[in-house]
Amino acid sequence: MFRALIYLLPLALTIYAFIDCLNTPEDEAKHLPKIAWVFIILLFWIVGPIVWLAAGKMRQAPAGGRTPSEWHRNHRSQWVAPDDNPEFLNALKDENKKDESLLKDWEADLRRREDELKRRENGDSPSPSGE
Numbered sequence: 001m002f003r004a005l006i007y008l009l010p011l012a013l014t015i016y017a018f019i020d021c022l023n024t025p026e027d028e029a030k031h032l033p034k035i036a037w038v039f040i041i042l043l044f045w046i047v048g049p050i051v052w053l054a055a056g057k058m059r060q061a062p063a064g065g066r067t068p069s070e071w072h073r074n075h076r077s078q079w080v081a082p083d084d085n086p087e088f089l090n091a092l093k094d095e096n097k098k099d100e101s102l103l104k105d106w107e108a109d110l111r112r113r114e115d116e117l118k119r120r121e122n123g124d125s126p127s128p129s130g131e
Helices: 002-023 034-043 047-056 070-074 086-122
Strands: none
Touching: 002 034, 002 047, 034 047
């Protein structure tokens, strides 16, 4: 069991450092180009990953909330609070106008039905709709 651990820990460290190096943007790799770090990690099995983790990458949080992937970084959307987003506010105005017109239609229909019921209760002539 202990013999397997001697091989598995450096292997796990190498895999972690390799994936971390691949996901690191080029401008965050320190001292050497990123491709050189990949070769160092893969060729120097135990020392390479340790050197990468210790000195190969800037460890402070990057400005602007960048992600490691170039695709995500170039296709990032700018989040805006709903009360600052003009599209959202316009959509709310349009929805309010639709709701107000629907409410007016319902109120008109309700008044028409109430008037019809009053006429029926008073014994007036039957409604024009023939009910």
